[in-house]
Amino acid sequence: LSLDTVRDFLTREEDAIVFSLIERARYPANAPAYGPAAAGDLGRLHGASFAEMFVRESEAVQAKAGRYQSLQEIPFFPFRVPFTLAPPYNFTAELHAAAASVNVNGAIWSTYFSQLLPLLAKNGDDGNYAATVASDLVCLQALSRRINYGRYVAEVKFIGDQQNYTTLIRKKDKDALMKLLTSEAQEDVVKRRVQKKAMVFGQNVTLDGPVETGNSNSSQTSFKVDPSLVYKLYDKWVIPLTKQVEVEYLLHRLD
């Protein structure tokens, strides 16, 4: 692990996140899939919404298939993952054991449903609930993988500057840790790049004419997901939550 390789991982995850948002934006809000019994009995199982039930059941299958054997993946409902049917694989232990399970999936879950989704999905109900929540699952998994990868970023930073980090960890000085791990220049690069990816990936591609660049004056290009929304997603949630993971990881790095 190096700062370059972990940043490469985060860069590649941007593609997964932007594509997953584009897919979710195909469907309208479809509120009955999320609400508490909004449409009678729809999907209500043990008091959960249809979306929650879908994520739980999907994670249970993926857990059996071994998805969470990799530390890069953390389920939203860990109590449903008791065993695996996968052939064993010895994933390299790149993280400090005591800090490896640090994650902010709870915050990702609530932010996704209460803040991001209302901005992403247009009003309406087309009844395609299963396809809709399947696309939510892909968004949630991509966001979770990216944000909780902050553990790996923090490990690299710790190894690269052990003395300073150790002092601050011993003092449990969260603010100073946050300051030490922050690179505003890098954050700016990331935010502008994801906005650009939303422009590039979210165009309609046709065989006639040049590829639309999004800056022609004559026709207002419409993107499949608003590039400024993707910028905002990173600015307000993805990067701050990643940094929260980094700080939490570091606080347990000497346990």
Ligand SMILES: O=C(O)C(=O)C[C@]1(C(=O)O)C=C[C@@H](O)C=C1
């Ligand atoms: O690339 C880093 O150095 C990170 O720590 C990741 C990240 C990000 O979330 O993109 C978070 C904090 C830094 O200020 C810059 C970027």
